[in-house]
Every structure is written in structure tokens, then in C-alpha cells.
Amino acid sequence: MGRSATNLHFANALLPAGWAADVRLTIREGLIAGVETCTAPHVEDQRHAVALPGxxxxxxxxxxxxxxxxxxxxxxxxxxxxxxxxxxxxxxxxxxxxxxxxxxxxxxxxxxxxxxxxxxxxxxxxxxxxxxxxxxxxxxxxxxxxxxxxxxxxxxxxxxxxxxxxxxxxxxxxxxxxxxxxxxxxxxxxxxxxxxxxxxxxxxxxxxxxxxxxxxxxxxxxxxxxxxxxxxxxxxxxxxxxxxxxxxxxxxxxxxxxxxxxxxxxxxxxxxxxxxxxxxxxxxxxxxxxxxxxxxxxxxxxxxxxxxxxxxxxxxxxxxxxxxxxxxxxxxxxxxxxxxxxxxxxxxxxxxxxxxxxxxxxxxxxxxxxxxxxxGFESGLAVGNAADLFSLSPGHPSLAGRGPDALLDSLIFASRRGAVDCVWRRGQKLVSQGRHRARDAIAARYRGTLTALLA
Missing domain, CATH: 3.20.20.140 (Metal-dependent hydrolases)
Incomplete structure (x- = not known):
């Protein structure tokens, strides 16, 4: 993705040491190059509610x-x-x-x-x-x-x-x-x-x-x-x-x-x-x-x-x-x-x-x-790791009013798939609003393939 950095800001993020507020991730060449906590978003930052490691x-x-x-x-x-x-x-x-x-x-x-x-x-x-x-x-x-x-x-x-x-x-x-x-x-x-x-x-x-x-x-x-x-x-x-x-x-x-x-x-x-x-x-x-x-x-x-x-x-x-x-x-x-x-x-x-x-x-x-x-890989939102993470939809009904202490209980036990908003893999946003950017083409080819296989 070149040497330019992407910056993501989250109201809350699950870091290796636990939940943190106002977290800013700097992503460079697919890796997490910086993690700041208790920091206000910069004007160029992409802003999201909750970050979880992939x-x-x-x-x-x-x-x-x-x-x-x-x-x-x-x-x-x-x-x-x-x-x-x-x-x-x-x-x-x-x-x-x-x-x-x-x-x-x-x-x-x-x-x-x-x-x-x-x-x-x-x-x-x-x-x-x-x-x-x-x-x-x-x-x-x-x-x-x-x-x-x-x-x-x-x-x-x-x-x-x-x-x-x-x-x-x-x-x-x-x-x-x-x-x-x-x-x-x-x-x-x-x-x-x-x-x-x-x-x-x-x-x-x-x-x-x-x-x-x-x-x-x-x-x-x-x-x-x-x-x-x-x-x-x-x-x-x-x-x-x-x-x-x-x-x-x-x-x-x-x-x-x-x-x-x-x-x-x-x-x-x-x-x-x-x-x-x-x-x-x-x-x-x-x-x-x-x-x-x-x-x-x-x-x-x-x-x-x-x-x-x-x-x-x-x-x-x-x-x-x-x-x-x-x-x-x-x-x-x-x-x-x-x-x-x-x-x-x-x-x-x-x-x-x-x-x-x-x-x-x-x-x-x-x-x-x-x-x-x-x-065989390193996980978590930490410097040096691949920028593999996902965000939660702030408007999902099952997550409404939840603080960090209840978010994962609500995600796992009370939510459906619509709770996942965006997904980044090596810093590239592959999923937005719960939908993969190549879903339509990949699903169309899958349907054609499966129809032929089962004919």
C-alpha cells in the first residue's frame, strides 16, 4: 500500500492489555505502525466506534x-x-x-x-x-x-x-x-x-x-x-x-x-x-x-x-x-x-x-x-502486527447503550451478523457495512460453478 500512512480512530478498542478509549491506529505497509490511546481524532482520520482484532x-x-x-x-x-x-x-x-x-x-x-x-x-x-x-x-x-x-x-x-x-x-x-x-x-x-x-x-x-x-x-x-x-x-x-x-x-x-x-x-x-x-x-x-x-x-x-x-x-x-x-x-x-x-x-x-x-x-x-x-502469526492491535481488525456497527440494536464491559457479551450472545461493520486486512478495508467489496462478482461465479457441479 506504499509508504503513506492510514490512520483509524476508534472511540473504544480492545488492545492486548484490555479496553482503551480514544484509540488512534497508524497503519503503514499493511502493519500497525503506531497505537495511541486517550487521543483526539485528527481531521484526516477515519472514525469508527469500536475496534476488535481479527x-x-x-x-x-x-x-x-x-x-x-x-x-x-x-x-x-x-x-x-x-x-x-x-x-x-x-x-x-x-x-x-x-x-x-x-x-x-x-x-x-x-x-x-x-x-x-x-x-x-x-x-x-x-x-x-x-x-x-x-x-x-x-x-x-x-x-x-x-x-x-x-x-x-x-x-x-x-x-x-x-x-x-x-x-x-x-x-x-x-x-x-x-x-x-x-x-x-x-x-x-x-x-x-x-x-x-x-x-x-x-x-x-x-x-x-x-x-x-x-x-x-x-x-x-x-x-x-x-x-x-x-x-x-x-x-x-x-x-x-x-x-x-x-x-x-x-x-x-x-x-x-x-x-x-x-x-x-x-x-x-x-x-x-x-x-x-x-x-x-x-x-x-x-x-x-x-x-x-x-x-x-x-x-x-x-x-x-x-x-x-x-x-x-x-x-x-x-x-x-x-x-x-x-x-x-x-x-x-x-x-x-x-x-x-x-x-x-x-x-x-x-x-x-x-x-x-x-x-x-x-x-x-x-x-x-x-x-x-x-x-503461526502474531495477533492483536499492537505495533508490528498486521493491521487485521474489524469494527462494530454503532447503530446495531443489540449493541445499543453497551459500554466496553458488555460489548463482547452482546456481540456473541445477542447479535446477528449485521453487528460487524468494517473489516481491514493488512490495512485494506475489505468489508464496509458488513459487505465484502467483491461479494457480487464472487457470489455470481460461485452460483454458476455450483449449478454446473450439481447438474
């Missing part, structure tokens, strides 16, 4: 935005994640690079409009229809990069290593052939995606073993060095059947096995981790890994409810993601996270850190910090 969406499968609502018909037997997965396999078979870009671009627009400013794209759709390799191993990743570029969202790209159909190295199924790599092919994929990521200003390429059922212990050990000091993400303990199959294979539960057999630390994000014993939850918390929670998808798939009490009591960290993208809404992820705990325990305000704390603020700040840790 939230990281730590787990997304962007292509699944296109199948939202297509798996909600009751089957002849018990429906579950495993029957939903068959619908996903059928849908994915027709998606090429152009279709992927169109689906991902709309998903990323919707993320930005809800306050997500960076996405962790857990990307396992690598090969051409039928499973054949593209000449460029990063062909499908390039479509993700293009979607991120046209939407403006920040990207932590997580090319997935997927080799098997079940625990113990069983052969992958025919429906999984577009996902599968060997170790050497995966290393080439990671190299290619890192080279391609240079087209985006601050993209990060990390490493993602899909799950313990899709990766053998030897393969896991072989691919982890590719992460370097960067993030490592893995699906784990999402389903009861997954836990039972892991015990049958190894004699241990998934999180238990991983903590005993890998050097899990703060670089790791354990996505879902739904079915843990209290001992597993406490041990995971001690490792420093982030729990990647996706409450909307976990509810949609009937996964279960995350064991928050033992995990948080032991100092655990979490972030949120939109996963299947069946509904993209940052505040709804946080609301459902708290409400799931309330339903399970029949109590209220369970995720506030201590008595008297705002539940909404504690949820929000935890998600900001956990998302940043899991995706």
Missing part, C-alpha cells in the same frame, strides 16, 4: 462450502459423520482447480464478513479427478492461493499428508484417491506450495498429517521435520468409532497415543480432540498444543462436545474454525462453544476464566490468541 479461523475445508445443506436428508440407517463422508466423497470428485477457487473465494468472503481475517486451510484435495497427478503438484493449492488473493484473507496453508484408509496402514479407498501421497510426493508438494505462497504477502505453509487413521507412525515421523519451526495440525479423536478403532490398533486412545509417540508442543493444533478422558485433556493442555474447536461442524456432524473443564483447568488453549463451512459465522462458533458446555453441564457462563469475568470477552480473547498460535 480472529483466526484455524480449520477450514473450503471446498465443502459448496455442499452445505446437501447432507441433511435422513438415510435408511443411523446417520453419522461416516455417512456424511460418503456425500463429501461424491461431491469432491467433480471439483477441479477452477471450481475449487470459486468455492473457496466465497467461503473466504463470508469469513471476512464475520470477523475472521486469516484462515487455516486444511487442504487434502491434491490430485486430478480419478487420482492422477497434476504436472504441478501444487495445482490445487494454487487455486486456494488465488481465492485468498481475490478475497484478501490471510492464509496459513496446510497441505495434508493422507496415505491410508484406516489405522495400521490399510489401503485407501477408491473415493480417497485424490487425497493420497507417499512421503517423497508429499515433500515435493510442500516445497511447491511454499514456492507458490510467495505470491501472497504473509502466507504461511505448514504441515498437516491428516489423522492417525490416515498416517502410519513411520510416516508421521518422516513428515514432521518438514514443518521446521512452523505449525503442525492433525484431526484427532473426533468420533467415538475413531477412538475405538485406535484402541483396537494400538491399545491406546488417539490423544494418548499421540502424546506418547510424538513431541507434541506449542506448534501443534489438535483439531476436534472431542473424545478425551480427563487425563488426556490435562496432558494435552500441559503440552502447550492448541485445541482446534469447530462447534458448528461438530454439532452438524453429531461429533460430541469438547471436554472443556479438565482442559481449561489445566491451562489449555483453544481456537475456533469453520471446518466443513456448513455455516460460516465467527460469533456463532463462540456462542455454540459456550452453549454446548452449558447443555452438557446444565450451568451457565462456564468458559469465563473466573467469577466476575465477561464470558464473551474471555471466549473472544482466547480464540484470538489460540488461532494466532495455531497458525
Amino acid at each position: 480472529v483466526g479461523n484455524l480449520h477450514s475445508h473450503a471446498f465443502q462450502r459448496g455442499m452445505a445443506g446437501l447432507a441433511e436428508r435422513r438415510g435408511p440407517a443411523g446417520d453419522s459423520f461416516w455417512t456424511w463422508r460418503e456425500t463429501m466423497y461424491r461431491f469432491v470428485e467433480r471439483i477441479g482447480p477452477d471450481e475449487l477457487q470459486a468455492l473457496a473465494a466465497l467461503a473466504y468472503v463470508e469469513m471476512l464478513e464475520s470477523g475472521f481475517t486469516r484462515v487455516g486451510e486444511f487442504h487434502y484435495l491434491h490430485h486430478a479427478a480419478g487420482g492422477g497427478a497434476f504436472a504441478d503438484p501444487a495445482e490445487m493449492s494454487q487455486a486456494i492461493f488465488a481465492a485468498a488473493a481475490e478475497s484478501g484473507i490471510g492464509l496459513t496453508h496446510l497441505p495434508v499428508f493422507y496415505a491410508h484408509g484406516g489405522f495400521g496402514g490399510s489401503a485407501p479407498g477408491k473415493a480417497q484417491r485424490r487425497f493420497v501421497h507417499d512421503i517423497d510426493g508429499y515433500a515435493r508438494l510442500v516445497d511447491a506450495t511454499r514456492a507458490a505462497a510467495a505470491q501472497l504477502p504473509d502466507a504461511i505453509v505448514a504441515v498437516a498429517p491428516h489423522s492417525l487413521r490416515a498416517v502410519t507412525p513411520d510416516e508421521l515421523r518422516a513428515i514432521l521435520p518438514l514443518a521446521g519451526d512452523g505449525p503442525i495440525h492433525i484431526h484427532i479423536a473426533e468420533q467415538v468409532k475413531e477412538v475405538e478403532d485406535c484402541i483396537a490398533w494400538s491399545g491406546a486412545r488417539p490423544v494418548e497415543w499421540l502424546l506418547d509417540n510424538a513431541a507434541v508442543d506449542a506448534r501443534w493444533c489438535l483439531v476436534h480432540a472431542t473424545h478425551m478422558t480427563d487425563a488426556e485433556a490435562a496432558a494435552m493442555a500441559r503440552s502447550g498444543a492448541v485445541a482446534g474447536l469447530c462447534p458448528i461442524t461438530e454439532a452438524n456432524l453429531g461429533d460430541g462436545i469438547f471436554p472443556a473443564e479438565p482442559f481449561l483447568t489445566a491451562g489449555g488453549r483453544f481456537g475456533v474454525g469453520s471446518d466443513s463451512n456448513v455455516l460460516i459465522d465467527m460469533t456463532e462458533e463462540l456462542r455454540l462453544l459456550e452453549y454446548g458446555q452449558r447443555l452438557a453441564r446444565r450451568e451457565r457462563n462456564l468458559l469465563a476464566r473466573e467469577p466476575g469475568r465477561s464470558t464473551g470477552q474471555d471466549l473472544f480473547e482466547a480464540a484470538v490468541a489460540g488461532g494466532a498460535q495455531a497458525m
